[in-house]
Amino acid sequence: MRLRAVVFDDDPEIRNLLTKILELRGYEVLAFAEHRSCTLYENPSCYCKYKEACADVIITDLCMPVSTGIEFVRNQRKKGCKVKNIAIMSGDWTDSDVKKAKKYKCHIFYKPFGIEEINKWLDLCESRIDPQRRLYSWTEY
Template sequence: MKHRILVVDDEEQIRSMLTQMLEQEGYEVHTAENGEQGMDLVCRHAFDLVITDMIMPVKDGLKFIMELVRDYPDLKILAISGGGAIKAERYLTMAGYLGDIATLEKPFKRETLLDMVREQLDKV
């Protein structure tokens, strides 16, 4: 059975790149442009992992992750951010305080992302 992954990022280019990388590895990928759309999808579909950007309009990654942790505590989450080195680091640090959240700063290498995805999906 394929793992289902939700990619949430306001940048179309990032969503497309992540989708392509993950689909090449055999994952089923769905996408959303912000945390509000992402939450709507999570409420309607079962996902094994959510990869979310931190800095987005409408509902940012922190609010989205807080809702996910509260409502879906077993859902695996990988937070990504590249909003400037200091800003990205702060957002990712805050995400890590919300629970067992993996974090990755943009830009990242394909293999680094895929290793983190596998690591998150292998968690019991």
């Protein structure tokens, strides 16, 4: 099964760079300029059914329109999100933000980040992904 990633960044250059990195690694990528553009945001319950997650990886910017990356992850976790590999990026991390990101088991990237740094994290994520896993179908949303 093809790997799947969801990317959120309001900066089109960063969003496009992350999309390209992921696509070159074979991922199906769903990229959004803001959280509320994605069906994951508005739905009151999580789309992850039973043991199926909707994606293998989620990458979000911390400072986003409408909600922060931490608020998005917190809300998804409250809804039962099963995505295990989540990263939050920022150039302006506060101690409080770092603590919250760690609470939700998110990887932290400091901007500017290097492509090698992203690829190293993705290598780690991919080593933990069960090749027999099932992903919830986005077409059912």
